[in-house]
Amino acid sequence: MLKVIGIGSPFGDDQVGLLLINELRQSEQLHSYLSGELELLAVDRPGASLLSLFEGAERVIIIDAVVSGAGLGQLHRWPDSTTLESCDSFLSSHGFGLIQALTLGRQLALLPEQLLVLGVEIDPVATGADLSPMLGQQLPILIDLVIEEILPLLKSF
Amino acid sequence: MTKRRDISIKVPVLARVEGEGALDIEVRDGKIEELKLRIFEPPRLFEKFLEGRSYGEVADIVARICGICPVAYQMSAVHAIEQVFECDPGPWVREMRRLLYCGEWLESHGLHVHLLALPDFFGFNSVAEMAKKFPDEVKRGLALQGIGNEIVRFLGGRSVHPVGVRIGGFYKAPAAAEAVALVEKVRQQLKHAEALLRWSAALDLPDSSQEFVSVSTRHTDEYPMNEGHIVSDAGLDLSIDKFESHFKEQQAPHSTALHCHLDGRPYLVGPLARLNLNHDLLPDAVKSLLRDCGIAFPNQNMFHSIIARSVEIYYGLFEAARILENYIVPDLPYVDVSPKAGIGFGCTEAPRGLLWHRYELDADGRIVQATIVPPTSQNQARIEEDLHNELLTFGLEHDDAALRLRAEMVIRNYDPCISCSTHFLDLRIKRS
Numbered sequence: 001m002l003k004v005i006g007i008g009s010p011f012g013d014d015q016v017g018l019l020l021i022n023e024l025r026q027s028e029q030l031h032s033y034l035s036g037e038l039e040l041l042a043v044d045r046p047g048a049s050l051l052s053l054f055e056g057a058e059r060v061i062i063i064d065a066v067v068s069g070a071g072l073g074q075l076h077r078w079p080d081s082t083t084l085e086s087c088d089s090f091l092s093s094h095g096f097g098l099i100q101a102l103t104l105g106r107q108l109a110l111l112p113e114q115l116l117v118l119g120v121e122i123d124p125v126a127t128g129a130d131l132s133p134m135l136g137q138q139l140p141i142l143i144d145l146v147i148e149e150i151l152p153l154l155k156s157f
Numbered sequence: 158m159t160k161r162r163d164i165s166i167k168v169p170v171l172a173r174v175e176g177e178g179a180l181d182i183e184v185r186d187g188k189i190e191e192l193k194l195r196i197f198e199p200p201r202l203f204e205k206f207l208e209g210r211s212y213g214e215v216a217d218i219v220a221r222i223c224g225i226c227p228v229a230y231q232m233s234a235v236h237a238i239e240q241v242f243e244c245d246p247g248p249w250v251r252e253m254r255r256l257l258y259c260g261e262w263l264e265s266h267g268l269h270v271h272l273l274a275l276p277d278f279f280g281f282n283s284v285a286e287m288a289k290k291f292p293d294e295v296k297r298g299l300a301l302q303g304i305g306n307e308i309v310r311f312l313g314g315r316s317v318h319p320v321g322v323r324i325g326g327f328y329k330a331p332a333a334a335e336a337v338a339l340v341e342k343v344r345q346q347l348k349h350a351e352a353l354l355r356w357s358a359a360l361d362l363p364d365s366s367q368e369f370v371s372v373s374t375r376h377t378d379e380y381p382m383n384e385g386h387i388v389s390d391a392g393l394d395l396s397i398d399k400f401e402s403h404f405k406e407q408q409a410p411h412s413t414a415l416h417c418h419l420d421g422r423p424y425l426v427g428p429l430a431r432l433n434l435n436h437d438l439l440p441d442a443v444k445s446l447l448r449d450c451g452i453a454f455p456n457q458n459m460f461h462s463i464i465a466r467s468v469e470i471y472y473g474l475f476e477a478a479r480i481l482e483n484y485i486v487p488d489l490p491y492v493d494v495s496p497k498a499g500i501g502f503g504c505t506e507a508p509r510g511l512l513w514h515r516y517e518l519d520a521d522g523r524i525v526q527a528t529i530v531p532p533t534s535q536n537q538a539r540i541e542e543d544l545h546n547e548l549l550t551f552g553l554e555h556d557d558a559a560l561r562l563r564a565e566m567v568i569r570n571y572d573p574c575i576s577c578s579t580h581f582l583d584l585r586i587k588r589s
Contacts, residue, residue: 044317045224048272048284052303096272100285107288108296 002153003057003112004146005050006042007064007098013122013135016142017063018042020120023143030147033154050101051110059114059153063146064098066119073138075145076119082106084117116149164553164560180564181411182544184553192545194537194568196414204527212238212496212522216322219514219529224317225268228261228309229507230529231322232383233514237503238324241518242494249487250326251383252480257312257322258382258505259477263305264316265508266428266466266473269572270357271298274463277566278360294356297349301470304346308477311339326491333486340481343474350471351446357467358450363566366457367546369539371430372419374506380438380472381431383505388434389424390455397504400513406530409537416538417530423538426510427571428465429456443472459543462570496522507532509572533573540571 006021008014021042024030030038041053054060066076078084081102098117105111120142126132131139164184183191203222207215219234220227232254239246271294272284281287288295306316311331313319321327372393374385387395395403406415418424433455439447447453452464496518503514510532517525544567551563 044315046317048268048299049303049306049316051299052306100283103285104288104295107285108292108299110296 001039001057002037002059002061002150002157003039003041003053004061004063004150005053006040007044007046007050007062008042009045011129012127013124013132014065014127016065016120016122016131016135016139018044019131019139020063020142020146023139024146024150027143027147030150037154037157038150045097046101047096048101048104050098051105051108054105054110054112057112059116060112061116061118061146061149061153062098063118063120065122067124068119068121070121072121072123072132072134073142074121075142076121077149078117078119081111081115081117114153116153118146118149164557180544180568182548182560182564187553189545189548189553192541192548193411194541194544196412196537204529207516207524207527210524212242212324212494212518212524215516215524216324217320220318220320220322222529222531225265226261226507226509226512227318228257228313228322229505229512230514231319232258232505233503233512233529234516235322235324235503236383236505237501237514237516238518238522239494240501240503241499241516242324242497242501242522244325244492244494246326246492249485250491252483253312253327253490254383256308256477256480257319259473259480260305260308260311260313262469262473262508263477264302264309265305265572266470267298267302267305269508270353270463270466270470271295271302273572274466274569277562277569278362278463294353297353300349301346301353304342304474307339307342311335323491325494326489328490330486330490333484336481336484340478340484343478343481347471347474347478350467350474354446354452354464354467354471355450357464358452360463362458362460362463364458365460365547365550367459367543369457369542370419370422370424371433371455372424372426372511372535373431373434374504374511375435376438378438380435380476381506385504387504387511389419390433393419397513398502400502400504400530401515404513404530404535406534412537414534414537415530417535418538423542424535425459425539426532426535427462428469428508428510429459429462430510431506432456432465432468439468439472440475443468443475446471459547459567459570462572466572496520509533509536511535533571536571536573540568540573543567543570 006017008017021040024040084099085103122135123132179195181193207218215234216231219230222230276284276287279287284295309319310316312327313321370389370391372389374381375388376385387397403420404417406417409416436454498518498520500517505512512532513530515528519525544564547567
């Protein structure tokens with residue numbers, strides 16, 4: 001089983017992880033996998049509860065928002081989550097965020113066999129009901145890039 | 158003779174907070190001259206946001222006040238508005254609201270005990286560090302938090318900011334099969350909660366009792382969650398509509414959170430206060446386990462708050478199992494309401510303590526005025542008083558790092574809602 005987990009909150013660019021999951025649910029390329037090998041999850045700031053979502057999945061892709069100073073909409077890629085543990089560019093509104101959850105998961109041996117973290121560079125000042133217009137324009141490209149990450153993992157089962 | 162040193166501890170930002178706060182301590186000639194828990198989070202203005210909104214929107218708006226205790230805000234609000242509408246949602250809704258509250262206590266206490274408070278008592282900086290030495294205990298904590306999430310999701314549709322609550326009841330009743338599956342999971346966690354309780358009772362916690370007044374709601378025949386009158390161990394006994402006659406919120410210059418006093422004095426709300434005032438209402442099976450663990454209430458040691466939370470975790474599971482075992486699908490999961498003008502009050506027990514709401518509604522059920530008194534503003538003066546007493550008892554001769562850690566531990570005993578935790582980002586020490 002491959003789980004793709006989009007993380008975010010409901011406002012501004014921080015919702016990009018949630019929106020991408022909604023878009024992936026409509027994807028014709030992924031449609032046939034949704035009844036079996038693929039599960040798509042959109043979760044609002046799960047904190048440590050993220051670890052329970054890994055249950056039953058050998059492979060997991062996480063999509064979250066990042067602020068690192070890179071270009072808006074850039075897709076960052078971390079195939080080794082331990083490299084994230086010294087990184088503070090993920091957004092966390094409650095302190096116990098993605099990095100803390102993954103660090104705890106590693107200590108407790110709760111991480112999946114294969115974990116890929118994808119970070120979408122966002123504008124942290126955008127806090128309205130919608131994505132910032134510039135990031136919104138890049139959403140179709142981001143969807144394609146994420147599907148490119150998903151398909152090889154599904155086909156190698 | 159040890160020279161008395163002047164100490165100035167300034168913690169400019171409390172990190173890992175669900176609000177923004179800081180701590181300033183000034184010591185001169187062996188005396189604490191100034192101690193301020195500063196909350197500088199900008200006012201969030203929820204009471205003003207509610208004005209003009211229809212009664213049907215209130216439960217979803219107030220759920221957004223807190224990511225950890227949204228159920229508490231929803232429960233105080235719906236009870237207040239139903240009081241105005243003279244609406245009795247009946248026994249099914251009453252039981253389900255209690256179940257929902259069990260879920261929130263389990264989520265919140267499970268998080269606080271394991272991820273935020275316990276690392277202090279073993280000298281770890283974080284739960285990830287603690288997990289190296291105590292992996293089974295941390296996993297147990299995640300499982301207990303997880304069952305709380307499942308209970309909230311059962312009735313609320315999702316575990317964070319649940320959306321299932323409405324005035325008059327719930328939007329949807331879960332299927333009976335879901336209740337059967339959930340009660341089995343709840344029963345499985347009881348052994349973990351018992352192990353947690355025995356473990357927390359055996360912890361080597363600081364021996365530091367203080368004089369303080371405990372305040373909570375009290376119900377005639379059940380441990381308080383959604384209903385009751387307001388009592389204290391100093392003899393106070395009020396109906397919830399009389400709250401403002403004894404409890405006064407006031408501005409403190411160093412804080413954007415209002416300080417609330419009981420007859421001019423600090424007081425405690427939260428799990429330890431609830432147990433101090435309601436331990437006699439726990440079920441016999443819970444009382445028996447407490448006796449077996451050597452746990453007794455009332456208890457004036459704030460460091461035992463971690464034990465109090467463990468007791469409420471065990472009780473929350475016990476109560477959730479009882480409710481789920483009797484679960485039936487009702488014809489309708491709510492009763493219809495008829496808006497009318499008036500003033501209503503709601504007072505329920507958030508994980509961190511008493512949460513009091515007052516709403517004035519017009520004839521169409523729109524909010525004219527709202528007042529919300531959260532537990533953190535009620536505990537804020539008590540935290541400052543506790544810090545003052547505890548640091549003196551601990552000894553100001555300790556070095557700054559030790560004083561800072563002790564102060565952090567004291568603050569975390571209250572699980573303040575301004576903070577998911579209060580690990581301090583930075584510390585500046587000035588010696589003269």
